[in-house]
Amino acid sequence: MMTSPIIQRVSECFIKPLHPIPESNQNCYLTTWDIAMSSMNYIQKGLLFKKPNNQQHFIHNLLEKLKHSLSLALFHFYPLSGRLVTQKSQDPPTYNIFVDCSNNNSGARFIHATLDATVSDIMTPIDVPSVVKSLFDLNKAINHDGHTMPLLSIQVTELVDGVFIGCSMNHYIGDGTSYWNFFNTWSEIFQGQGHDVRISRQPSHIRWFPEGYGPLINLPFKHHDEIITRYEPPKLRERFFHFTAESIAKLKAKANMESNTNKISSFQSLSAHVWRGITRARDLTNDQVTTCMLAVNNRPRMKPPLPKEYFGTSVDTVSVKTTVGELLENDLGWAAWKVHSAVANHVDLEIRKMVKKWLESPMILSLKHHFDAGSVAMISSPRFNMYGNEFGMGKPVAVLSGYANKCDGNVTAYEGHEGGGSMDLEISLSPNVMRALELDQNFMNAVSL
Known part of the structure; x- marks a missing residue:
């Protein structure tokens, strides 16, 4: 190169x-x-x-x-x-x-x-x-x-x-x-x-x-x-981690078994796995707070639901907070259930309450003010049709993202190139934390390079 x-x-x-x-x-x-x-x-x-x-x-x-x-x-x-x-x-x-x-x-x-x-x-x-x-x-x-x-x-x-x-x-x-x-x-x-x-x-x-x-x-x-704040991220390493459908199925089965349920989804299980992996790699003290944030589509959660084709922004962020010690002392199922509950509880009534609160006191989102050193943010979705776009050149070989909205702990989800439930995660981390994550066998065992 x-x-x-x-x-x-x-x-x-x-x-x-x-x-x-x-x-x-x-x-x-x-x-x-x-x-x-x-x-x-x-x-x-x-x-x-x-x-x-x-x-x-x-x-x-x-x-x-x-x-x-x-x-x-x-x-x-x-x-x-x-x-x-x-x-x-x-x-x-x-x-x-x-x-x-x-x-x-x-x-x-x-x-x-x-x-x-x-x-x-x-x-x-x-x-x-x-x-x-x-x-x-x-x-x-x-x-x-x-x-x-x-x-x-x-x-x-x-x-x-x-x-x-x-x-x-x-x-x-x-x-x-x-x-x-x-x-x-x-x-x-x-x-x-x-x-x-x-x-x-x-x-x-x-x-x-x-x-x-x-x-x-x-x-x-x-x-x-x-309204305006501008954010310049620190030096980051950005790389993709590939998860096969089989690997994700194992994480999902493990999370549901440990939580004695069958409600935890594939993406919720993977999000919990990533949250725990990045938190271990950051080597924070047990009493520090760590947060897993997920972007959630409001369209199907509204009553009546908004059309799938609703053109505009209709997304909220749901969060799970705990201490580093509690997250790492408990198993994957515990973390995945917390993630599942946050998503499942984001229903019409909660959405309307958040809108009402915003109208009373408008809050402008900012990476500078609403993201901290203990946070992991899961954005985008593997459900989006990315590889179905052809412009006379056949199937794309990759989906890539630019500068936008990158910060330490940002995780962008994509459908995997081979489809079938596979996923690619583009993770942005400070260089020393990325290196620690790459050396974490508990995390990397689920990754297919």
């Missing part, structure tokens, strides 16, 4: 929805879940493909098809082509943020870049190469920056023998479910070009507000400095 590969930007343009946005849809209003993301980074996920052999004008044709299918996708996912607007007034005092989706916006950014590197250069190293961050646009941007930056930016990077499609999407506009619904639809439209493309999952743009609120939420702020 070369020591310092450099991304070369070849071209940049903006893509607008193929058809005009109806006047009735030209404002998109933000919910409590959306606004809470103000100081978090954009979502950054992308797909690595092998380049087909001996195709003349391959990249030119690919770029043209990507742009055309993106313009069709943006017609369905029109908030992604908009810009943020803040309305303020003194009398009466108001502070509102919403998305201007009108047709005079410039649209989504589309970048073509090249990198003198191979697929193997990206995939072979144990740690995720630092150059992966440059495969994405809008590094370090936070969601509030969408007032002046595009809400969606696509970077297509041509490698020597591959192509990487990296997508940076403003978290105000959607969460992981929304992100992959957009990506899946874009792929579906790409595959069906030249035909009357009817997408299989039409996004729902009717955002949820509790009774008596919306569509504009008046925030108790006078200036955006009261």
Whole structure:
């Protein structure tokens, strides 16, 4: 692997929805879940493909098809082509943020870049190469920056023998479910070009507000400095750990047996295993507090449930807190049951209570203020359809993430490349803690390298 590969930007343009946005849809209003993301980074996920052999004008044709299918996708996912607007007034005092989706916006950014590197250069190293961050646009941007930056930016990077499609999407506009619904639809439209493309999952743009609120939420702020905090993570090692379906099944069986139940899921068992492994590796004192946080999709938990295609952010974080001593003195089943209970108790009534509490005292999430040295954060989901996205190049060889929202103890979950219930976890840790985790046989016995 070369020591310092450099991304070369070849071209940049903006893509607008193929058809005009109806006047009735030209404002998109933000919910409590959306606004809470103000100081978090954009979502950054992308797909690595092998380049087909001996195709003349391959990249030119690919770029043209990507742009055309993106313009069709943006017609369905029109908030992604908009810009943020803040309305303020003194009398009466108001502070509102919403998305201007009108047709005079410039649209989504589309970048073509090249990198003198191979697929193997990206995939072979144990740690995720630092150059992966440059495969994405809008590094370090936070969601509030969408007032002046595009809400969606696509970077297509041509490698020597591959192509990487990296997508940076403003978290105000959607969460992981929304992100992959957009990506899946874009792929579906790409595959069906030249035909009357009817997408299989039409996004729902009717955002949820509790009774008596919306569509504009008046925030108790006078200036955006009261919202914004920026976070620069310490030096981290980032690497993938692969768990086969068989390995996860063993963890699940062990957790359920030790808890005398059959309710603990595969992901809850794996989360508990990772939480305990990272906590051991950190070598904290027994009286220190450790927290396992999990991102939970609110859509199916609401009564009535929100549509699966609800386009926006509809996610909360549930937490399990205990002392290091209690976590490590007890077995996997004990920790997994705690994780299960936190998720199972996140029901409609609890969600509405959290929304009501937020409306009474708005809290803006921040890695700087809401994450500590004893925390492990499980984000994303192996349930998302990542490897089903094809852009004329066959199945992706990898799913990778960018700079966004990385901190010490961040764990990003992906479906495994071979499917069948396998999972990949991208774990970010300080170098000394990562080394200790790699030497922990209790943890590594469940890992397939």
